[in-house]
Amino acid sequence: MPRRPEQFEELREKSREKILAAALELFANKGYDATSIDSLAKKAGISKGLIYNYFESKKSILIAIFDDAMKMGEDMIMGQMSVKDPLLRKKAIIELTFAMIKERPEYVKLLTVMALQPGVMAETKEFTKNAYKKTGEWSKVITGKGKKDGLIESLMIGALMDGITLNFIMYGKQYPMEELKKEIIRIYCTPKKSKK
Amino acid sequence: MPRRPEQFEELREKSREKILAAALELFANKGYDATSIDSLAKKAGISKGLIYNYFESKKSILIAIFDDAMKMGEDMIMGQMSVKDPLLRKKAIIELTFAMIKERPEYVKLLTVMALQPGVMAETKEFTKNAYKKTGEWSKVITGKGKKDGLIESLMIGALMDGITLNFIMYGKQYPMEELKKEIIRIYCTPKKSKK
């Protein structure tokens, strides 16, 4: 007697998640090329062949993770769009970004490496470009308008976040994230005293 | 008539340089794993076997490039140590860093990727750590003292530079390096007005 469709669906979902979780960790920590399908299967606790029931290829696993991460980032930002005050919104987003770096360092790490590795993501280049274009638009929105000052400010904040991510990945916990967050918020989210 | 020793030395040096130049370009643009010794030899215009007269392994080529880059960075900074005024020194170093990013993007790219890819540089981790420790010390020196404020400021500047590097690598020429440089210098290298 066959399993019911829902049972199959459950099994599938579980295996897929195991693969993605193992892949995220290995790709982020060892690198995409240095991760063999064998080691991936072992880490996921399944057989090598099963991976190909869920993903067409090694690369498609990477892309799936990439897409997940993108969606997660987008959701995070979009969730803050209801905050109307620009300064408060900026602050909220900065804080959420810090939180994400701390709680999901592998995601952030993987995204950063992928962005720099042209070979691996040749055909997903568009994703990358779109993603960063979004980042651009988003940044502009945060700081206020599309004026020159707004653009530069948003690029500064963006570069800061990227740089902090990089350093956090390298230094780990000893890197003083909290202090840096406070400083950034102090600089970029404090109302300017109006000139009298 | 046999060649004089110096001539041999010259030849050696030339081949070595050709290999390193080819490797830098390929590693930075295609990635370390995606670069085969075969393609490296072809790019350098020499035979596959000859590479192993100059380098023990593929990885040792990477390390050699890494060391070169490190030395270059160190030299650049050390060259500014004669500037006594802290603000001017900070400004000079920031400008040199921007210059390096613009003129040698492959070096910077390669270093960044390597810093994030533990797999490739497993045994050179110490290099990385040392390098960044130096960056740390250097930063502190720049801003003045080892006080908390100094540390945070130097980390901010460091993160900014790293982030700008990353974005420049990704966006290329459309990324407004000059404007960002001006803004950074304006923020971090302008004398504070003393309180009355």
Add this chain to the structure above:
Amino acid sequence: MPRRPEQFEELREKSREKILAAALELFANKGYDATSIDSLAKKAGISKGLIYNYFESKKSILIAIFDDAMKMGEDMIMGQMSVKDPLLRKKAIIELTFAMIKERPEYVKLLTVMALQPGVMAETKEFTKNAYKKTGEWSKVITGKGKKDGLIESLMIGALMDGITLNFIMYGKQYPMEELKKEIIRIYCTPKKSKK
């Protein structure tokens, strides 16, 4: 209410037939090795696992088809054994063979390839040998006796039929089967004028 035994039997028979039909088509057109159990199941409209309820292995499906084809051939010939006149019998068999080639090209194709591919049918070699021995005996019977002339003639006819099969498989409809049939019948089924 439980099904009656015959109903079960019917179901079994239906699934088995579906598998064999799908296998015949795929094996003949794509080749045995290039046909996966997956694609076979899909074509048959059943699940992969079910196939193993009816057949022990992929190879046993092939053998089953082979046996079917053999039986079909044998039946065809045996059905003509009632024709007493040798020339008419020869003619009838030749015509039936042509008919079979035209109507069941997959069978013929598969048999031919299998006969040439020792790898696939290693253990069924005996089948092959028996089959062709039968062909031999049969041929001899057709033409009359076991005399030398009879043997050579039957081998000639056999080779002709095999060769025509091969060419028909390759050229398809443009191959002039009808004309060849007529010519063969003219040559081999026309009463020799007795020497006066």
Add this chain to the structure above:
Amino acid sequence: MPRRPEQFEELREKSREKILAAALELFANKGYDATSIDSLAKKAGISKGLIYNYFESKKSILIAIFDDAMKMGEDMIMGQMSVKDPLLRKKAIIELTFAMIKERPEYVKLLTVMALQPGVMAETKEFTKNAYKKTGEWSKVITGKGKKDGLIESLMIGALMDGITLNFIMYGKQYPMEELKKEIIRIYCTPKKSKK
């Protein structure tokens, strides 16, 4: 000191020949799919990797053999074009074909199987087609004219030769090639008595 180019060329030629010889035997006797690159390397007495110095892929080895065989066949036929008398030319070609079947059964076998196996030679289909088109033209030339009778006769001879090949492959030495050859020559290469 490097080897001289001719030395390299020699080595290359030798290895290439070893691979082709081993491949011909294995492909013909075990079948293309059933022959692994591993076993091929072992039979050739070289390493697996070396094969890919000479051939792009497993399939390209097959194609190389195919081309060789085609050229060999063409050369054989073309060599007889100087014989002006049609009957003698026909006889010469028939005898050469028998000789080829006997002396190079692997070639003939491989060609036959490949002609029947659509999967393997998908992109070389044109070769096959051309080859058989040539066979067609050639046949017509042999028998005399492009008249209907000429075409049918040439197709008959062609089918006979193919069929005999097939049976020879299957039965081996017990198959009476010599007698069949004589019979064919008797039938097709004897001057018709003019009607009185």
Add this chain to the structure above:
DNA sequence: GATGAATGAGCATTCATTCAT
């Protein structure tokens, strides 16, 4: 020093087969 033929461990991927339900 210089060459490129040769090696073989390692990799991604396929697929016949098993099995819990």
Add this chain to the structure above:
DNA sequence: AATGAATGAATGCTCATTCAT
């Protein structure tokens, strides 16, 4: 009887490295 998730041995192919010349 029927399903399809799961397994793992086997395969084609790559590539860093060695070595005879």
